[in-house]
Amino acid sequence: MERTIIPNWVQKRYLTLLEKFKASPFYFEEVAKTLKERFGDSEEQTKVILSELKNWGYLKTKRDPQDARKKIYSLAPLIEEKVGVMTRSELEGVLKKAADLIRTRVDYTFILLLLFYKRMCDKWKRDFQKTFDELLREGFSKEEALKEAQVPVYHDLDVPEEFLWENLRKDPLKISENFSKAMKELAERNPSLKDIFTQFDFIEFARSPENTEILRQLIELFSAHSFENVSPDILGDAYEWILKYFAPQKAKEGEVYTPREVIRLMIEILDPKPRKWLYDPCHGSGGMLIIGYKYVEDNYSKKEADTLFLFGQEVNPKTLALSRMNLLIHDIKSAVLEQGDTLLFPKFKEEKGIKKFDYVIANPPWNQDGYGEDSLKKGEFWQERFPFGFPTKQSADWAWIQHMLASVKDKSKVVVVIDTGAVSRGGKERGIRQKILEKDLIETAILLPEKLFYNTGAPGLIIVFNKNKPLARKEKILLINATKEFLPGKPQNTLGKENIKKIANIYREFKEIEGLSKIINLEEAEKNDFNLSPSRYVSLAETERYRPIAEITKELTQIEKTRQKVEERIKGILRKI
Numbered sequence: 001m002e003r004t005i006i007p008n009w010v011q012k013r014y015l016t017l018l019e020k021f022k023a024s025p026f027y028f029e030e031v032a033k034t035l036k037e038r039f040g041d042s043e044e045q046t047k048v049i050l051s052e053l054k055n056w057g058y059l060k061t062k063r064d065p066q067d068a069r070k071k072i073y074s075l076a077p078l079i080e081e082k083v084g085v086m087t088r089s090e091l092e093g094v095l096k097k098a099a100d101l102i103r104t105r106v107d108y109t110f111i112l113l114l115l116f117y118k119r120m121c122d123k124w125k126r127d128f129q130k131t132f133d134e135l136l137r138e139g140f141s142k143e144e145a146l147k148e149a150q151v152p153v154y155h156d157l158d159v160p161e162e163f164l165w166e167n168l169r170k171d172p173l174k175i176s177e178n179f180s181k182a183m184k185e186l187a188e189r190n191p192s193l194k195d196i197f198t199q200f201d202f203i204e205f206a207r208s209p210e211n212t213e214i215l216r217q218l219i220e221l222f223s224a225h226s227f228e229n230v231s232p233d234i235l236g237d238a239y240e241w242i243l244k245y246f247a248p249q250k251a252k253e254g255e256v257y258t259p260r261e262v263i264r265l266m267i268e269i270l271d272p273k274p275r276k277w278l279y280d281p282c283h284g285s286g287g288m289l290i291i292g293y294k295y296v297e298d299n300y301s302k303k304e305a306d307t308l309f310l311f312g313q314e315v316n317p318k319t320l321a322l323s324r325m326n327l328l329i330h331d332i333k334s335a336v337l338e339q340g341d342t343l344l345f346p347k348f349k350e351e352k353g354i355k356k357f358d359y360v361i362a363n364p365p366w367n368q369d370g371y372g373e374d375s376l377k378k379g380e381f382w383q384e385r386f387p388f389g390f391p392t393k394q395s396a397d398w399a400w401i402q403h404m405l406a407s408v409k410d411k412s413k414v415v416v417v418i419d420t421g422a423v424s425r426g427g428k429e430r431g432i433r434q435k436i437l438e439k440d441l442i443e444t445a446i447l448l449p450e451k452l453f454y455n456t457g458a459p460g461l462i463i464v465f466n467k468n469k470p471l472a473r474k475e476k477i478l479l480i481n482a483t484k485e486f487l488p489g490k491p492q493n494t495l496g497k498e499n500i501k502k503i504a505n506i507y508r509e510f511k512e513i514e515g516l517s518k519i520i521n522l523e524e525a526e527k528n529d530f531n532l533s534p535s536r537y538v539s540l541a542e543t544e545r546y547r548p549i550a551e552i553t554k555e556l557t558q559i560e561k562t563r564q565k566v567e568e569r570i571k572g573i574l575r576k577i
Contacts, residue, residue, distance in 0.1 A: 009166065009167060009170060010049065010052050010053065010056070010166070012039075013035060013038075013039065013041075013049050013053075014053060014058055014075070016034065016035070016038050016039075017031065017034065017035075017075060018075055020034050021074075021075065022075075023074065023075070024074070025072045025073065025074045026072070026073050026074070027064075027070065027071075027072065027073070028046070028050075028070075028071065028073070031046055031050065031073065032046045035049065042171070042172075042173065044171070044172040044173055045170060045171050045172065045173075047172070048169060048170065048171075048172055048220075050073070051220065051223070051224075052166070052223070053075075055223070055224050057076060058075060058076050059073060059074075059075060059076065060073070060074045060075075060076060061073055086225060086226070086227065086229070086230045086234070087234075088234045088237065088238075090225075091225075091227075091230060091234060091235070091238045092238060092241060094221060094222070094225060095111070095115070095238055095241060095242055095245075097221055098111045098114075098218055098221055098222075098242075099111070099242070099245055099246075101214055101217050101218055101221070102214055102218070105210070105211075105214065106205070106211055106214055107205075108242065108245075108246040108249075108250075109199075109200075109318065109321075109322060110200065110205065110215070110218070111218065111242055112239060112242055112243075112322060112325060113196070113200050113325070114218055114219065114222055115222070115227075115235075115238070115239065115242070115329070116196070116239075116325040116328070116329060117165065118165055118222045118223075118227055119227040119228075119230070119235060119329065120156060120157045120159070120328075121159065121164045121165035121166075122165070122226050122227045122228035123155075123156060123227075123228050124155050124156075124157060124159050124164065125164070125228065126228040126229070127154055127155050127156075128149045128150065128154070128155070129149075131145075131148070131149040131154045132145050132146065132149040135148055135149060152189075156328070157186070157190060157193070158186070158189040158190050159186065159189075160185065160189075163181070163182040163185055163186065165223070166223070168182055169219050169220075169223060172216055175202075175206075175212075175215060175216060175219060176202040176203055176205065176206030176212065176215060177202075177203065179202040180201070180202040180203045183197040183198070183200055183202065184197070193324060193328075195317060195320050195321045195324055195337075195339065196321045196324050196325055198317075198321075199317060199318050199321040200321075202215070232329065232330050232331035233330075235329050235330070236290070236326070236329050236330035236331075239325070239326055239329045239330075240260065240287075240326075243257060243285055243322075243326075244257065244260075247454040248454050248491070250454075255319075255455070256284065256363065256365065256453075256454075256455055257284075257285070257453075257454055257455075258284065258287055258288070258363040258417070258453075259452050259453065259454075259492075259494065259495070260287060260291065261452075261494055261495035261496075261500065262363075262417060262448065262452060262453075262460070262462075262495060263287050263288055263291045263363075264291055264495075264500055265446075265462070265495060265500045265503060265504060266288070266361055266415045266417060266462060267288075267291050267292050267295045267361070268295075268500060268504040269415055269444075269462070269464055269504060269507050270292070270359050270361055270413055270415045271295075272292050272295060272296055272308060272358075272359050273296070273308075273358075274296055274300055274304035274305070274307045274308055275304075275307045275308070276308055276309070276358035276359060277308075277309050277311060277357040277358045277359070278292045278293075278308055278309070278310050278311070278357065278358065278359045278360075278361065279310075279311040279312070279348070279355075279357035279359065279360050279361075279407060279408075280311070280312045280313075280360070280361055280362050281312075281313050281342040281346070281360070281362055281364070281400070281403060281404060281407065282313065282314060282315070282342060282362050282363070282364045282365065282400070283312030283313065283314050283323055283337065283362075284314065284319055284323065284363070285319065285322050285323050285326055286312065286322075286323035286324075286326045286327050286335075286337075287326075288312075288361045288362065288363070289310040289312055289323075289327065289332075289335060290326065290327065290330050290332060292308065292310070292359070292361065293305050293308055293310060293330075293332050293334075294330075296308045306333075306334055307334075308334065309334050309335075309336070310327075310332070310334055310335035310336070311335070311336050311337075311348055311355075311357065312335065312336075312337045312338070313337070313338045313339070313340060313342045313346065313347050313348070314337065314338075314339060315339070315340060315341050315342070317339055320337060320339045323337060324337060341379075342403065343371055343376065343379060343396060343399055343400070343403060344375070344376070344378065344379035344380070345379060345380055346380060346381065346385075346403070346407075348407075349380075349381075353381050353384045354381050354384065354385065354406060354407055355407065356407060356408065356409045357407055357408055357409065357412070358408075358409055358412050359408070359412060359413060359414075359415075360404045360405075360407050360408045360412075360413075360414045360415075361414070361415045361416070362400065362404060362416050362417075363416070363417045363418075364396075364397070364400035364416065364418065365396070365400075366397065366418060366419040366456070367394065367395040367396075367397060367419055367421070368395065368396040368397075368400075369393055369394050369395070369396070370393060370396075371391065371393070371396035371399050372390060372391070372392060372393035373390035375393075376390055376399060381406075384406055385402060385403050385406040386399065386402050386403075386406075387402070387406075388402055388431075388432045388435040388436055389428060389431055389432045389435065390428065391428055391429055391432065392427065392428050392429070395419075395421075395422075395425075395429070397418050397419060397421075397422040397429070398422065398428075398429055398432045398433070400416070400418075401414075401416060401418070401422075401436075401463070401465075402432070404416060404465075405436075405441065405465060405467075408465075408467065409467075410467050410468065411467055411468035412467055412468065413443075413464065413465065413466050413467070413468075414464070414465040415462065415463075415464050415465075416462070416463050416465075417448075417460050417461065417462050417463075418460070418461055418463060419458065419460070419461070420447065420458065420459060420460065420461045420533060422461065422463075423445060423461060423463070423531065423532035423533050424531045424532070424533045424536075426529070430529065430530055433530045433532070434526075434530045436465075437477075437522055437525055437530060437532075438522070440469065440474060440475055440522075441465050441466065441467060442463065442464075442465060442477055442532070443464045443465065443466040443469060443473060443477065443478065444462075444463070444464040444477065444478040444479070444480065444507055445461060445462070445463050445464075445477065445478075445479050445480070445532045445533075445534055446461065446462040446463075446464075446480040446482055446503060446507070446534065447459060447461055447479075447480065447481050447482060447483055447533065447534040447535055448460045448461065448462065448482055448483070448495075449482065449483050449484070449485060449486035449493055449495070450483065450493065451491070451492055451493045452486070452492065452493055452494070452495065453492075454492065459483060461533075461534075463532075464507070472510070473510055475521055475522055476510075476519050476520070476521055477519070477520050477521075477525065477532065478506075478507065478510050478517060478518075478519050479517060479518050479519075479520060479532065479534040479537050479538060480503060480506055480507070480516060480517045480534055480538070481515075481516060481517070481534040481535055481537075481538035481540060482499070482503050482516070482534075483535070483540065484540060485499040485502060485503060486499060487499070515538065515539070515540055516538065517534075517538060518534075518537045518538050520537060524537075
């Protein structure tokens with residue numbers, strides 16, 4: 001493990017107190033007076049300093065035997081401390097406390113920013129110490145090494161020392177002001193991450209006294225822990241934990257959180273390889289890109305995963321900021337993310353049109369309104385992107401799908417999860433489906449179980465488009481009715497590992513299983529008005545479930561005992577009467 005030394009501003013105050021009190025006990029009032037005279041610290045700042053010294057193990061406290069309301073302090077010797085590695089459960093415990101602090105009172109994204117920033121500052125200190133030690137071994141003087149180790153090339157984030165986490169929290173009365181200054185400075189110094197730092201206004205956030213106190217408590221909560229040695233996987237899972245924790249609340253406000261189990265199924269079907277390009281035209285918090293990257297890492301290596309280049313576009317600048325942080329927390333640096341309206345102004349372009357990718361995957365907004373023919377024709381490259389026709393103003397589902405098809409290379413795949421109505425509605429959508437079917441681009445449709453998504457109880461449908469179908473699959477469509485493949489839960493159901501494996505295997509083997517899947521051809525689809533809803537072709541046989549005899553016998557015995565007790569009570573009452 002790396003070694004980290006106590007921050008300078010804390011160390012200076014520690015040495016002042018050590019000179020004053022040595023090994024003798026002392027009270028808060030004495031500390032406050034000493035630090036005010038020496039550094040001009042307020043009582044609130046003194047509380048922070050004592051908390052910091054305690055976290056580092058340099059301060060001992062006990063109750064005053066004469067007055068239990070007061071504490072007696074004493075100092076421990078100053079030594080370098082090794083920083084332990086935080087476990088997954090410990091980190092989740094911290095985040096649960098953070099979630100309890102804010103509940104629904106303030107924007108939960110401040111937790112994500114603080115987690116991200118604390119991690120970046122802790123990692124900055126670790127990288128600084130590592131570089132400093134290496135430079136000393138190479139013959140640099142202490143002063144030269146100190147200056148060189150702060151150069152941005154050695155760090156993921158260009159952070160001036162004054163804006164490191166522990167320096168921002170020195171004065172509790174100026175926390176919001178200090179963080180606000182830091183956000184502006186970091187946006188200028190880190191232009192590729194500007195989207196993150198321009199989305200959070202600490203001054204506005206702290207206008208409410210209640211919010212100010214919540215912010216102070218959140219910062220103190222995170223300050224009690226070091227994130228420098230926490231693995232990216234654990235940090236990434238923690239970040240996702242917060243997104244999932246607040247998903248039900250945000251779903252009511254229109255935000256969409258794609259369950260990670262659904263994404264894993266989609267990625268299993270897509271089967272991305274190293275040295276390819278993966279694109280999500282509405283990437284949200286970045287889940288599709290992250291799980292695609294992790295899939296390659298798990299099946300090949302971290303080095304190979306870094307050769308999978310990730311591309312995404314998102315219309316909401318705040319959501320874009322969350323995804324940038326999410327990717328960095330997961331230690332993924334091979335992503336190019338852009339902000340803008342994909343259906344009108346796609347950001348990834350080539351000389352003669354839009355950029356082509358090896359894989360395209362998305363969960364676009366279901367039944368998004370406002371993108372009829374007139375609107376889409378105002379956008380860029382509309383002739384290239386919507387060759388099969390325009391949807392109604394009421395639902396942009398097939399506009400999204402056509403954009404995705406136009407964005408993928410020949411011999412490549414598109415996987416999308418969409419509203420089930422996209423494959424059954426008539427009118428303009430039926431016409432678009434027919435043309436795409438006639439081009440033999442649809443390979444599979446998978447009907448998912450209900451109650452997987454937070455913003456709707458509807459089941460959702462995965463459609464797989466393949467521009468390079470194997471010969472055996474030509475002019476055929478595999479329909480999978482997976483509505484019974486789930487683990488029940490309250491309020492949400494989930495896809496278990498076995499469910500994902502089962503569905504993915506049916507897709508890979510492209511086979512019919514009674515009660516689960518069926519293969520149809522274009523003629524059969526035409527007979528059904530080009531309706532591709534799997535439930536129309538695959539009937540789920542309701543199988544009777546029988547309880548074990550031993551379980552029934554045990555229950556009957558318990559009922560008999562209860563009956564006897566009730567009967568005895570009634571007899572007793574009757575005797576009294």
